[in-house]
Amino acid sequence: MAAAWVRLCALVLIGVSSGAALAKDKTPSAIVVGGGLAGLTAAYELQSKGWQVTLLEAKSGMGGRSGLATSEWIGNSKAQPVLNQYLDRFKLETLPAPEFVRTPGYLIDGEYFSATDLATKQPATAEALKRYEKTLDDLARSIDDPLKPQANSTLFALDQINVSTWLDKLQLPATARQLVNQQIRTRYDEPSRLSLLYFAQQNRVYRGISDRDLRAARLPGGSPVLAQAFVKQLKTIKTSSPVTAIVQDKDGVTVKAGSVGYQADYVVMAVPLRALAKIQMTPGLDGQHLAALKGTNYGWRDQLMLKFKKPVWESRARMSGEIFSNTGLGMLWIEPALKGGANVVINLSGDNARLLQAFGDKQMVDQVLIRLHAFYPQARGSYTGYEIKRYSTDAGTGGAYLAYGPGQISKYWRLWERPVQRVAFAGEHTDALYPGTLEGALRSGQRAAGQVQDLLAGKSFEPEKVAPVAAAPAANTSKGKGGFFSNLFGGGSEQDDKADKAPVKAEPEKHEEAKHEGGKQEQPGFFSRLFGAL
Numbered sequence: 001m002a003a004a005w006v007r008l009c010a011l012v013l014i015g016v017s018s019g020a021a022l023a024k025d026k027t028p029s030a031i032v033v034g035g036g037l038a039g040l041t042a043a044y045e046l047q048s049k050g051w052q053v054t055l056l057e058a059k060s061g062m063g064g065r066s067g068l069a070t071s072e073w074i075g076n077s078k079a080q081p082v083l084n085q086y087l088d089r090f091k092l093e094t095l096p097a098p099e100f101v102r103t104p105g106y107l108i109d110g111e112y113f114s115a116t117d118l119a120t121k122q123p124a125t126a127e128a129l130k131r132y133e134k135t136l137d138d139l140a141r142s143i144d145d146p147l148k149p150q151a152n153s154t155l156f157a158l159d160q161i162n163v164s165t166w167l168d169k170l171q172l173p174a175t176a177r178q179l180v181n182q183q184i185r186t187r188y189d190e191p192s193r194l195s196l197l198y199f200a201q202q203n204r205v206y207r208g209i210s211d212r213d214l215r216a217a218r219l220p221g222g223s224p225v226l227a228q229a230f231v232k233q234l235k236t237i238k239t240s241s242p243v244t245a246i247v248q249d250k251d252g253v254t255v256k257a258g259s260v261g262y263q264a265d266y267v268v269m270a271v272p273l274r275a276l277a278k279i280q281m282t283p284g285l286d287g288q289h290l291a292a293l294k295g296t297n298y299g300w301r302d303q304l305m306l307k308f309k310k311p312v313w314e315s316r317a318r319m320s321g322e323i324f325s326n327t328g329l330g331m332l333w334i335e336p337a338l339k340g341g342a343n344v345v346i347n348l349s350g351d352n353a354r355l356l357q358a359f360g361d362k363q364m365v366d367q368v369l370i371r372l373h374a375f376y377p378q379a380r381g382s383y384t385g386y387e388i389k390r391y392s393t394d395a396g397t398g399g400a401y402l403a404y405g406p407g408q409i410s411k412y413w414r415l416w417e418r419p420v421q422r423v424a425f426a427g428e429h430t431d432a433l434y435p436g437t438l439e440g441a442l443r444s445g446q447r448a449a450g451q452v453q454d455l456l457a458g459k460s461f462e463p464e465k466v467a468p469v470a471a472a473p474a475a476n477t478s479k480g481k482g483g484f485f486s487n488l489f490g491g492g493s494e495q496d497d498k499a500d501k502a503p504v505k506a507e508p509e510k511h512e513e514a515k516h517e518g519g520k521q522e523q524p525g526f527f528s529r530l531f532g533a534l
């Protein structure tokens, strides 16, 4: 009897261990949805760990969102460490940026000023910009850990305020305010649509990183060149395969693209939120995720590239790099084209981009050209054509990139960094430090690949139990002379003192410029208001 029992135990043990060996030997598999840089990174990292990976991309081409620049500016390894690691790994050569493009320039009523020119020729504007930068830096410094921007109730309260309200308090002179608005809407979104906490957190992340670090080199061919380097490494890519549904069960996932169903152990969803909202998930996402899919703000930015036979600006000034105009021309990049000639990329952002929704491509190009010719008559005979990218109206992104609106950090902070059962999420919008950038997309792909491996190893990603943050106290309980909010708004006016004493209430979003410029009855003169008078 005892012998039989021992034999039985031995058989069971052999069965168990051979089953485990079988599970261990099976090549783990993953499907990556989305062939932008985030999805490409996730697929590449998993494949290099021995996973069997299938990448599904909706469009016929790979690479996802990429700007129109033919020779994209990129940061050095201080500003964009992960990007630089991949450039090295794939041996992609960059060209060092010439010194004069590494700091921003300004186009004020059509006249170009370098940062140094501005200090001597427009001292009031230069001083106001400095005051703005100093106040913003103080605000950024108040965040200890950019991964926990809402760490205390005072900071939490900043999430309820929009950036425009904060700027109003600074009382900048008109030109400085226009330039600041332009810079913010180009990098994020319209100031009135942005959470002040998000803006502060982003400035905390980039604290100590100068414009010179951010524009250190040029990548000939731009981000599509990096995307192609990933594509070359991947074994299984299916383009023109829009995913419509994902079903998870205890054994794996089935991903539906057209009439084909793909099966794997795990999925990485590397698509923007608006695209994710269109994919049916079983079991469904919870209420918080669904609200985030619908409500998270994306900055708007459209790009218009005007092509010229020769760099017509050279005679006037060595204009290049990032140039902020105080008129609706937005932010301009002027760059030598790869095949000779010169390109001007006009970045129309924020509410300027929203207003332009109503206009056709050609109409928009004509209006921009009229303004450019007024400033630069020598450009007239040199123009050869245009390209346009309207991310704002692309149903797949619904904007250019993530830019948290008021109240949204409080609701959705780091939500997509947590896998949901067998699904991990990637994409610029899921990166807490560098959203809206190539760096963020690459980092998110690495993180999601790591999480899928952790899931396979049995790790759980149950939500952390976080203590709820209390309502904002009267702000004079905070640090420093004069109270946190008066320091924050850069002054000690009576108004600021009142703000210091009263608990902060959520500010309703204001879209003043949109109201004035975009109202139907105001159509006549629309372009002159938008682009500045001739």
Ligand SMILES: Cc1cc2nc3c(=O)[nH]c(=O)nc-3n(C[C@H](O)[C@H](O)[C@H](O)COP(=O)(O)OP(=O)(O)OC[C@H]3O[C@@H](n4cnc5c(N)ncnc54)[C@H](O)[C@@H]3O)c2cc1C
Residues within 6 Å of the ligand: 033, 034, 035, 036, 037, 038, 039, 056, 057, 058, 059, 062, 063, 064, 065, 066, 067, 073, 241, 242, 243, 244, 270, 271, 272, 275, 276, 279, 301, 302, 303, 391, 396, 397, 400, 401, 426, 427, 428, 429, 435, 436, 437, 438, 439, 440, 441
């Ligand atoms: C105008 C503009 C200028 C920018 N400038 C800079 C810059 O100067 N520096 C910088 O660092 N970053 C810049 N960025 C940001 C950078 O381009 C993005 O952060 C990055 O490309 C996002 O990559 P991603 O993989 O997260 O998303 P995406 O590139 O959008 O990739 C998502 C992919 O998913 C696919 N997809 C969507 N739905 C489905 C579906 N149902 N099934 C299958 N596939 C699907 C899409 O077709 C797409 O290919 C800029 C962005 C824009 C729009």
